[in-house]
Amino acid sequence: MIKADPRLPRYQQIRDDIAARIARGEWKAGEAIATEAELSSIYGVAIGTIRRAIDELASDGVIERAHGRGMFVRRADFSTSLFRFFRLGSSGERSISPDSRILSRSLATPSDIVRDRLRLGPEDNAIRMIRLRTDGGKVLLREEIWLSATLFGPILDMDIAMLTPLLYPAYERHFGRIVARAKERLTVETADANVACDLEAPAGSSVVRIERQAIDHADHPLEWRTSHGLADQFVYEVDVH
Amino acid sequence: MIKADPRLPRYQQIRDDIAARIARGEWKAGEAIATEAELSSIYGVAIGTIRRAIDELASDGVIERAHGRGMFVRRADFSTSLFRFFRLGSSGERSISPDSRILSRSLATPSDIVRDRLRLGPEDNAIRMIRLRTDGGKVLLREEIWLSATLFGPILDMDIAMLTPLLYPAYERHFGRIVARAKERLTVETADANVACDLEAPAGSSVVRIERQAIDHADHPLEWRTSHGLADQFVYEVDVH
DNA sequence: GAGTGGTCTAGACCACCGT
């Protein structure tokens, strides 16, 4: 059942296996997963070990516990960690359900920075995507996304519908790769020609630049992304622990 | 020894008591605290319960564990959670050790927003401070800080040296209040007269506005802060979990 | 080797939820 590196602690192997089952659809969003006692006998470990594994999944927002009822696969809604920022272009607290449009997708030679951020070897190739996030026809964000071609090669030939609207769930579903955390870096700058054009704003507009390195449970970088949005409509909210 | 609400789980009482001891200076920054076995006999609980308490302190960054060596009170250095942003005004990765200068400190009537963010009652008063963060004479950040007068009243009469350079450690030392997490919200705007003047920039300059609500372990807000810094020198880095 | 934290066990009892 578990074929992970046996040097890893059991609770980490179990955590990854449960996450993989959810990714494979064995337990679906909103459903209850097996109880602690069941999992304990499935994996042949003590309940304490199961709890340790679930603790991490819960703190990653993959699973939600309900005392007395069970443990449930959390719906990947837009207010959770996978889609955590901004409410651009519209006033008030109205929730947005942004569309995303992938403009390009190709093999490309990574720059030294990308190579570093994805921890690529000197010969490794990479995948580059340009994507727009829009809401009601209005462009909110322009993203340049880099992935390791070794890990994500098949993404080049996949139906584009399988990659929308959110990429992280797609990484989970099709590659079993789970984004556990991310490092983000925000700066303010003036838009270059490409960015200004895609954001439908005059060149030289003030824009926010967000660099994000998405990292899995094993501390390995999965994705490097640089996003731009117009500064005057920008709101970024984050919980800092 | 422990006089907390006995309805709370033991591991939370112990976690708070250890934090209070550190705040009182019984264990100092950089020093090792008692071992798990010692704590287990001090508090009269099993080691597992101690570990649970320490887990939370470690994830809050109060304590650092070193396998085989012991558990250490973490130095509140500038790269950690208490002082997490920007590297303004200078190039490269050189670390900054910013000074802070408190410009004003007084009782004030909180606005509705402040009242909401600090969860104050309709009659509660508040403390307002204006503070500049500087590095080598250059102003990096201008902060407006609001506190509940009920919780932090004595701060008005304290020697100002007790409040520098960092406020959160001062809250811990003098009031036993520990900032466990914070919610931050970033936007970009143009500087008003006060902000521009304090940042030594022309009015109308593009500035970043950071609103931060600092929250304790019991999910009660401790502080509400609005900071401004010049946009073109701004860098904000954060780990998102 | 002695001492530390890290993992894991096999239970117990409690608090909460549904029927």
Place this chain on the structure above:
DNA sequence: CGGTGGTCTAGACCACTCT
């Protein structure tokens, strides 16, 4: 009420660090 997750125990053994 039975079933669930939450807390807690009293150990065992392992991995790491220092001397």
